[in-house]
Amino acid sequence: MPPAGGVLVHAVQGSLAAHHIGQVTYQAAPRHTVSWPHQVGVIPRRAGSFQDRAEVHRLRAAVNGGGTAVVCQVLAGMGGVGKTQLAADHARRAWADGQVDLLVWVTAATRQAVIDAYARAAADILHTDPADPERAAQAFLAWLEPAPGRPRWLIVLDDVADPADLRDLWPPAHPGGRTLVTTRRRDAALATHGRLVPVGLFTPAEATAHLRHALTAQGRSEPEADLAALAEDLGHLPLALSQAAAYLVDTGLSAAAYRTRLADRARQLADLLPEPGELPDDQSAPAAAAWSLSVDRANELRPAGLARPMLQLAAMLDPNGIPEQVLTGHLVLLCIAAQQPLRDDGSPAEEPPKVTEEEATGALRALHRLSLVDHSPSETHQAVRVHQIVQRAVREPLDPDHRDLLARIAAQALMDAWPGTERDTGLASALRANTTALMACAGSALYQPVVHPVLYHLGESLGHSGQVAAAIQHLQQLTDTATHLLGPDDPGTLTSRSNLALWRGRAGDTAGAAEAAVLLLEVQLRVYGPDHPNTLVTRSNLATLQGRAGDASGAAAAFDALLEDQLRVLGPDHPNTLTGRNNHALWLGHAGDAAGAAAALAPLVEDYLRVLGPDHPSTLATRNNLAGWRGNSGDPAGAAAALATLLEDQVRVLGPDHPSTLMTRHNLAHLRGKIGDPAGAADETAALLHDRLRVLGPDHPDTLATRSSLVHFRAEAENPTSAAAAFALLLEDRLRVLGPDHPDTLATRFDLSVWHGLAGDPGRAAKETAAVLEDHIRVLGPDHPGTATVRVALAHWRRLAGEP
Template sequence: MIPPRAGAFQRRVQAGWLGEAVAEGGTVVLCQVLSGMGGVGKTQLAAEYARMAWERGRESGGVDVLVWISAGSREAIVAAYAQAGADLCGADSGDADQAARAFLAWLQPKPGARPCRWLVVLDDVTDPAHLRGLWPPASPLGRVLVTTRRRDAALTGRGRVVSVGVFTEAEAVAYLTQALSAFGRSEPDGQLAALARDLGFLPLALAQAAAYLSDTLLSCAGYRALLAGRKGRLADLVPEDGALPDDQRATVAATWALSIEHADTLRPAGLARPMLHLTALLDPNGIPATVLTSQPALTYLTENRTPTSTGTSHLPDRVTAEDATLALRALHRLSLIDHAPATPHIAVRVHQLIQRATRDTLTPTRHDHLARTAADALTDAWPGIERDTGLAGALRANAAALTHAAEDALYRPDAHPVLFRTGRSLGEAGQVTAALTHFHRMAQAIYHHLGPDHPHTLITRSNLARWRGEAGDVAGAAAALEELLADMVRVLGPDHPDTLTTRHNIASWRGEAGDAAGAAAALEELLADVVRVLGSDHPDTLTTRSNLAYWRGEAGDVAGAAVAFEELLADVVRVLGSDHPDTLTTRHNLAGWRGEAGDVAGAAVAFEELLADVVRVLGSDHPDTLTTRNNLAHWRGRAGDAAGAVAALEELLADSVRVLGPDHPDTLTTRHNIAYWRGEAGDVAGAAAAFEELLADRVRVLGPDHPHTLTTRHNIAYWRGEAGDAAGAAAAFGKLLADVVRVLGPDHPHTLTTRSNLARWRIRATIDKPTDS
C-alpha cells in the first residue's frame, strides 16, 4: 500500500532530482537515499515517485513490480519481503526468512527470462543494521529508494543521497493557502508567511497547524500568539492523535522521540539527549562548537547522562570534549541536528521546533538550571579579546536566543555575567545603539527581578550611562552617573570599587562634555582614594592614571601628558606584562601625545612599531588593530605625507568594511579621515564632496545631533570655504553653530571652534566680495 497523497501536496525540486537520477550521465542510479529530519515530507516524495513509476508501466522510467515496505524494524522488512516472495514466486509464507530470501533471489535477472523492471521502496529505515543481508541485489532492471532520518555511511554509501529539507517560503505559503481553502478558510498572505516562519517551514508542522486552525476556527494571528507564548506546550497546539490529517501517526512534538531514543544508544551512550537539551536553548541558526565542548557543557553532560540498559558503571567518570563531539555526531546521524565541523562558529544547527519540543519535556526547575548552564557555557567560550569578529557575532546571537527562551532564569538568583558580556560585546563591535538598547532593556528587567539597590542593578545603570554617552548624549551620561553615584555611596559605601569606578566615569564624561580641566581635577582627587583603597599597582589605579594623563593633555598640558604616559608605561609593563591590551593602549596614548607635543615623526615611528605588536597579540582584524592603522596614517599625514595617509586609509577602509561593516562608527571615521587628508593633499573639491556623502550616512547611523555628525558638518563647511565658496562656508557655520550650542552647550571647545571658524569665513566672504571702484 503506497501512502495516499497528502492534501495540498506540493511538488518540490527533490521530486525532479529523483526522476533525473534514473539515468544520470547515461548510468542508471540503482539506489537513492532520501535523507532528512522527521517531518520534512520524505515519505510523500517517495510515494509520489513510486506512483509515477507505477503509472508509467512499460514506458521509460516505469516499473513492472513495485514493492512498498514500511521499514521501521528488521521484522517488518522480513515480513514484507516474505509476503512479496509468496505473491511473486509462490514461496512458503510460513517460513518468513526462507520466503524473504526467495524474493531477493527473484529480483536477480534470469538468463532468457522476460525482463522485469522493479522498484523497492524502503520507507523510514530507522537503523542500518536492520538491512544487513537484506539489501535488494544490484540489477540493471531494478531500483531501490530508501527514506530515512539516518545519515550513517552504511546507508548514504549505498547510492545517491538526496537531502530533503523544509519547504521554501513560497511552498509553505502555497501549502497553507490550499490546506485552509479546503476547509473554506482564508488568511492574509502576510500572516501565512509569518506563520510559516514561526513553524520553521516544516511540512508536518504546517499540516497539523492548518488542521488545528480548521478545527478550532482560530485565526492565524491568534495561533501565532499562542505559539509565541513561552508557557504553552507545542503538543497542545496541534490536533489530538486521532484527529491528525493525512493519516499521520504522530504529532509534530512526538515525531522526534524515537530518533532521540536511537541517538542515545549510539556511542557514547546516553549523551545525545542531554546534548540536545543544551542546543534547545541556543541559536537554531548556528551554535559555536566551543560552546558545546566548554567545561560547563561537559560538566552538564557528565551529570545528566541518560541511563542505558547496560548501566553506566563501565563509563568514564568525566565526559571529554571528544565525547561531546561524538554526541553531536550521533544527533547528526539521526537528523536531529546538522553538525558541520568545517564551520566551527556555526557548527550546530537545530530546527526551532525540535528545540521547542525538547524544551517542553523539561520541568521548570530543570529548564532554569539548563539555562544557567548554557549561559555558563557561552561565558566560558567567549574570549576576553574578540580577535575573531565572526565568533563574537555568533556568541551574541546565541546569547540573544538564550535570553529569548529563558530570560527569567538569567536573573535568578542574580544577573548572569553573559548578559553584561553581550552588551559590552555589542558596544565594542561598534553597535553602540544596540548596546544602549540592550542595557536599557536589561535595566528594566533587573529592576523587576532584583530591585533598585542590588549591586547588579547599579552596575547595569552604569553600563546604560556609558553607552548613552557613546551614542552621543554626553551630558545625559554625566547626569545619569551623578545620580548613580549617590545610590552607590548609600548602598555600597564610598570606598567600594564600583563607587570609585562611577566617580572615574563621571570625570571622563565631564571631560567629553567639554570640561577637560574639571575632568583632570576630579581624576586627581580620585587617584588618591584609589591608591589608598586598591593599592598603587591595581589595574584600576593604572587606568585612573591613564585617564588623568589624557585629560591633562586635553586641558592643554600636552608635554605633561606625554611624560605621565611614559611613567605609566613602565608600571603597566611591570604589573600586566608587555603584551597585555592595557599595555598596548598605553603605548598608543604615549605615541599620540608625543606627536601632539611636537615629535610628529617620532609618533609615526612609534605607531609603526606598535602596529606589529598589536597584530601579533590581537590579530589583524581586531578593532584595536584597525584603530592603530588609522592613527599611523594620521601621523604620517601630520609628518608631511598627506598622499601616503590617503593611500593607507583607503586600504584600511576596505578592511574596516569587511570586518566591521559599512555602518560601523570606526568605518565612518576612516571615511572621515580619508576625506580630510584628501583635502590636505590638494584635492579640496574632492574632500568637500566626500564629506557631503559621509554626512548622509552619519545622520542615518548616528543621528543628526551626534557629535561626530556635527564634526562632519563642520568639515563640510570648512572645505567648502577652502574650495572657494567663502560665503557658503560662513552660512554653513552659522547654521551649525546653533545646533552645536543646543547639543554641546555654549562653552564646549567644539562650540568655541565653530564660532571661530564662523568669524573667519565671514571675514573671508567680505574680503572676497566684489566692490565698486
C-alpha cells in the same frame, strides 16, 4: 493498470527447482505466471498541499542517471521534511508511467516489518508458505536476482530506523531494479548501499505556497506577508506547516493571531497543533512528538546516554549555528556527566563518570546520524544547527527546574568560550547570536540567583563591535528586567545601570549619560559606600563624561582626586588604578598639556608591562596613547615610528582585523599626513576604509571616522565643491547612524560648512556655521574647545560675507 494502492494477486502453475541462498534452502512454489504490472503494499496518499519542490526533480534526476546497474537512492533528512511524500510521489510516477512492473512499498520501521513485507510479496508472487516469513523473505530476495525474464521492479523501504535492520535484506543488484530508502539516519553504512539524496526544508517560497494552498483548499485566504512570516516562524518545516494549516482551519484563527500564540512561550507547542486524531494527510504524530523516537535511538548510540543531554543543551541556543567549543567545554562535560546516574556496569556512581571532549563530540555525531542536528565541524562558528521546532519540542517537556539549570549551564558555556580579546570577529558574532537566542528561552533563569555575567558581556561585545545602538537597547532591557525581578538596589541592577550610562555616553548622549551616572552614584554611595570598587568606577565614568562635555581641565582634576582613592583602596597595581592613571594623562593632554600627558604615560607603560605583560590589550592600548601624545607634543616622526612597531605587535596578538589594530592604522595614517606625506596618508586611509567596511560594516562609527579622514586627506587635491559633496554624503550617514547631537555629527556639519565657504559661498558657510554653533553650545556647552573653534569660524565667514 491497477490504481495506486491496489494489490493484484494471480494464480500460479508449474514448478521451479530448489535454490540455495546462504544458509537457507527453500523449495519454490509450483511454476506460475504473473500478470504485470503488480503492486504489493499501499503507497501513502498524496498530501493535500504536496509541493513539486526541488528535491522531486533531484530525485528523478538521480534515478534516471543511475545507468544500467541498480542504484539505491537514500532519501535522508530530519523527521518532518517530507521524505515519505517524496518517495510516494516518485513511486506513483514510476507506476503511472509504466517504468516498473513490480512495485513493493515497505513500511520499514523495524527489521521484522521488512521481513513481513518481503514475505507478503513472496506469497503473492511465489506462493511461498506464509508461516515461515524469514524463509519467504529470502526467497523473495533471491527471486529479485538478475535472471532472464525478470520484471522491472521498484522496492521502497520507507522510514528505516536503523541500518542494521536491513542486514541481509537489501534488494540485490539488478539491471532493471531500483531501491528507494527513506530514513532519518545518515550513517556511513547507508552510503555504501546507494546514493545519498539529502532532503531539507522547504524554501521560503515553497513553504509560503504550501500554506496558501492548504488554506485555499478550505476556502481560506490570508495575506501573503502573514503566510510568509508564519512559514519563517515554523522554520519552513513541511510537517509543522501542514499541521499549523490544519489548526488554522479547525480553529478559524488568522495567521497573524496564530503567530502571536506561537511566540507566547507560556503556550506549549502541542497546544498549537491539531489533536492526534485530527492530523492531516494520515500523519501519525503531532510535530511536537515527531522526534521522540529519534532522540531515544540517538541516546542508545555510542557514547550511550550522552545524546539526549547534549540535545537538551543545544535546544537552548541559536538554531542557526552553535560553535562546537560551546558544547564541548569543561563545564558542559561535567554537567553532561552529572546526568548519568549509573556507571557502565549499572552500579550507583558516587561521582559522575568523566566525559571527555571526544565523547561529547561523539554525542553530536550520534545526533547528526539521526538527523536531529546538523554537525559540520568545518563550519567553525556554526558547527551545530538544530531546527527551532525540534528545539522547542525538546525544551517544553522538561520540568522548569531542569530548564533553568540548562539555561545557566548554556550561559556559562558561552562565557567560557568567549575570548577575552575578540580577535575572531566571526566567533564573537556567533556568540552574540547564541546569547540572544538563550535569553529568548531562558526567562528569568539568567537573573537567579544573580544576573549572569554573559548578559553584561553581550552589551560590551555589541558596543565594541560598533553596534552601539543595539548595545544601549540590550542594556536598557537588562536594566528594566533586573529592576523588576531583583529590585532597584540589587547589585545586578546597579551594574546594568552603570553599563547603560557608559554606552549612552559613548553614543554621544553626554548630558543624558552624565545625569544617569549622577543618580547612580547617589544610590551606590548609599548601598555600597564611597570605597566600593563599583562606586569608584562610576566616579571614573562621570569624570570621562565631564571631559567629553568640554571640561577637560575639570576631568583631569576629577581623575587626580579619584586616583588618590584608587591607590588607597585598590593599590597601585590594580587594573582600575592603572586605568585611572591612563585617564588622568588623557585629560591632561586634552586640557592642553600634551607633554605632561606623554610624561605621565611613559612610566605607566612600564607598569603595564610589569603587571599585565607586553601582550595584554591594556598594555597595547596605553602604548597607542603614549605615541599619540608624543605626536601632539611635537614629535610626530617618533610617534609614527612607535605606532609602526605597535602595529606589528597588535597584528601578532590581536590579529589584523581587531578594532584596536585598525585604530592604530588609523592613527598612523593621520601622523603620516601630519609629517608631510598626505598622499601616503590618503593611500593608507583608503586601504583602511576597505578593511573597516569588510570587518565592521559601513555604519560602524570607526568606519565613518575613516571616511571622514579620507575626505580630509583628499580634499586639498580635489576641488572644494567635490570635497563639500563628499562631506554631505558622510553627514547623511552620521545623522542616520549616530543622530544629530553626536559630536562626530556636529564635527561633520562644521566641516561641510567650511568647504561650502572654500567653494566660494561664504554666506552659506556663515549661515550653516551659526546653526552648528547653536547646537554646539546646547550639546557640548559654551566652554567646549570645539565650540570656541566654531565661534572663530563663524566670525571669519561673516566677515567674508560682509555681514555685521
